[in-house]
Amino acid sequence: MERRTITPRPDWQRTVEEQGIVYPLTRHPDGSLRPYWDESAHYVFSLPEVEALEETVEELHTMCLAAAGHLVEHGRLADLGITDPRVAAAVTESWHRRAELPSVYGRFDLHYDGTGPAKMLEYNADTPTSLVEAASAQWFWMEERFPGADQWNSLHERLVDTWREQAGLLPPGPLHFAHSSADELGEDLMTVAYLKETAEQAGLDTDWLSMEEIGWDTLSGRFVDNRLRFIRAIFKLYPWEWLTTDEFAGHVLDTLDNGGGTGSTLWVEPAWKMLLSNKALLAILWELYPGHPNLLPAYLDGPRELAATTGYAAKPLLGREGEGVTLHPPGGAAPPASGETCCYQALAPLPVFDGNHVVLGAWVVGDEAAGLGIRESSGLITDSYARFLPHVIL
Numbered sequence: 001m002e003r004r005t006i007t008p009r010p011d012w013q014r015t016v017e018e019q020g021i022v023y024p025l026t027r028h029p030d031g032s033l034r035p036y037w038d039e040s041a042h043y044v045f046s047l048p049e050v051e052a053l054e055e056t057v058e059e060l061h062t063m064c065l066a067a068a069g070h071l072v073e074h075g076r077l078a079d080l081g082i083t084d085p086r087v088a089a090a091v092t093e094s095w096h097r098r099a100e101l102p103s104v105y106g107r108f109d110l111h112y113d114g115t116g117p118a119k120m121l122e123y124n125a126d127t128p129t130s131l132v133e134a135a136s137a138q139w140f141w142m143e144e145r146f147p148g149a150d151q152w153n154s155l156h157e158r159l160v161d162t163w164r165e166q167a168g169l170l171p172p173g174p175l176h177f178a179h180s181s182a183d184e185l186g187e188d189l190m191t192v193a194y195l196k197e198t199a200e201q202a203g204l205d206t207d208w209l210s211m212e213e214i215g216w217d218t219l220s221g222r223f224v225d226n227r228l229r230f231i232r233a234i235f236k237l238y239p240w241e242w243l244t245t246d247e248f249a250g251h252v253l254d255t256l257d258n259g260g261g262t263g264s265t266l267w268v269e270p271a272w273k274m275l276l277s278n279k280a281l282l283a284i285l286w287e288l289y290p291g292h293p294n295l296l297p298a299y300l301d302g303p304r305e306l307a308a309t310t311g312y313a314a315k316p317l318l319g320r321e322g323e324g325v326t327l328h329p330p331g332g333a334a335p336p337a338s339g340e341t342c343c344y345q346a347l348a349p350l351p352v353f354d355g356n357h358v359v360l361g362a363w364v365v366g367d368e369a370a371g372l373g374i375r376e377s378s379g380l381i382t383d384s385y386a387r388f389l390p391h392v393i394l
Contacts, residue, residue, distance in 0.1 A: 155365060
């Protein structure tokens, strides 16, 4: 694994915007606009490195599914903060019927520097983004800048294949695709648009709308789209913890199709993905697989020995893009209580390449490792100001 600088392509911004990245720049707190898509450098991997990472990702995915099963079978959903009996019942039923429910994709965030085993930092298997840049833009960049090279990237093909394989699990009618109109950058919109395109290439009938446009028909007791058609199946880039707590949460649970034709609306990703996109999963994994080379020690009841040994990261169970994460070096004073439930994970400062902190985003589509996206940040927490850099296999 190596970081190499390179001259960006002329008119690179227009190029990547045409490829679906309508958010190539990020506005920083000082008001400046800086590249989010950053092709002033790229990462190079050897084939053995990528093959080892693929094996790691698929093993971690299998372990996460086993941990999800453990949580359900032992009645431990409260460890994830799922205490509403109706939500817990919906998640449990969804897990038991998972073979009947479409499930598309997820993204592991990994600590890796090319010199040792990759370490799992978290798993977003409900609403992961940075998909368009990983699947599309970096592939076209490679074809233009490094013709004949390769890339860990079968995302597009795997997405199309997965939609095709799971088409029989969908009810008749269009598969709706929804994002929140509160997304000002357009990242959610373009992620949903890209996923919709892959579903269409798989032969599915699709339509789209914003989450805010979803209506409720009081006469039929069903969700409807902006053309007053029943919504029988919908992919949402909208977290389940919002879906089950907002104004229409009761209707979501009343009409939830968890397989077997038990309800009127099937949501993709399914409710059981709440088991994987919760930071408490990190502690459950360490409990079930203590000492595993691809895991970091993690606990729910406090940092334990980490406070004096490695230090720790305190991660809110449902935080995204580093929101709410705090880092605590070993031997430091105990932080003030925040009142928010956290997972306490051993501190593993991100690898530094040319002064940049790097995290690998390894994608799973269906149940297979499918590609890699790389983000860099100026600080130790990968936040909304991180940059995306392409990669090649040489």
